[in-house]
Amino acid sequence: MTLLTPARGKVDAVAKGVLRPRSKLAGHLEPGTQVEVMLAQGRTLDVITQAQTVATYAGIRGDLDRLGTAMYLVEVTDRLTVDHTEPAAFELLAAALERLERGDGAHLLTRTFEMDLLGETGFRPQWDVCIACGRTVEGEEVAWTPSGGGVVCSACRPRYPEAEGLAGTTLKVLRAIQRGPYDQAARIRLNPVLAAALERVMHDLVRSVAERDLGSQRFIEAVRRTASAPPESSDVASCP
Template sequence: MSGLYRDVGVVLRTYKLRESDRIVVIHTKENGKIRAVAKGVRKTRSKFGARLEPMSHVRLLLYRGRELDIVSQAEAVEPLSPMLSSLDRASQGLAALEAVDQLSLEREPDPRAHAMLVGVLRTIAAKPSPLNVPAFYWKLLAHEGLRPQLDACVRCGDSEPSARLVAFDLVEGGVLCRSCRSGQAISEPALELLRDILGGRLQSALDREESPVTHEVAALATRALEHQIERRLRAVAMFERG
């Protein structure tokens, strides 16, 4: 049947439909973000079991519908259990899902973003570093063409060592020197850590222990993503309420 297609994807979120069905939002490798109906998934004896929960990495057979696709088959690519083994892992995973959901357009294939999402979920499952999600936010923004300028003042162009870079402005899109400063202050250690994340030294950054510097970079990452999507992140608001 021409309407049938196969893909792999990560479940971003779900919501109820009628008595036993559920709409599943999935970021797929070949078809981008899709919305599909999983029929009977809320029944005790559902053929899908727990394979269509948020953070699930699944291999799918779908039927392309007029408005919503239909999930015909779903097989786990890897187990979800590591992501549910601690509150920290689950919270980080959900925060990564929300970022991809907010930045992705429906039916717009983005294999690189898909690979990044799968990668960060695997990293979280292995080790819930305090910088997993902030680093993912920065890498995702860079992938979207929003990489910040970190090596020279975005306004006058001066760079170290002749100029000291002391501020970060989200509107300007990067760091500023003392003469041009606007936005918010950024410490030298935080700027170096941000350069590690975006400069090919990600593993070194993820090995950092939680500290005021990691908190500074994490808070800036959240503000940068929220500035781009023009709304508060639900995951962050939930953490703050907790």
């Protein structure tokens, strides 16, 4: 199982026998719930020895739309974090799930979550100044690039053939979401067109970050773990 912890970030752990009906862990390790667990350090993976549910977010579970949003939040967290880093992700995810449960609009809470998580993981999108020259970007002639992580001014745009136009209203809301506070950003009224535009921008960003950088970072982590693990067997050479 993958656990997101406040102190150690993302941690993989084994829940032995959790599928057995009489397991004391069963029912306490549902996806997207907050639990208190006891971990025993294993050779390669920690083992969950005790689990107690802290928050089930029942208001999310009873609603298919909210459940879909919750699963998306969990998925994005998993894709944007690397094991044992970014402990702040826990607070961000817990806050987003609470907002979702109390009935806040899914669009703005999700966009806020994506924006904040990208910021926490070192991929803060740049909406104010050009990513190439640093000049303040204003007006309607704005373009942006997911791989560059922000806006480009009209002078620099030729160097970014993949850049796409960004409507002034969309940019304004992106800035407001990033600036926060959430309670203020959550009051923005979104029409379906604006909501779809914001969703596209943030999905493109998340996808770009997840595919481009974290894969290799995860790979490096995995190689490090393999390299530091003790050899499985030392008597291979003596086999006939």
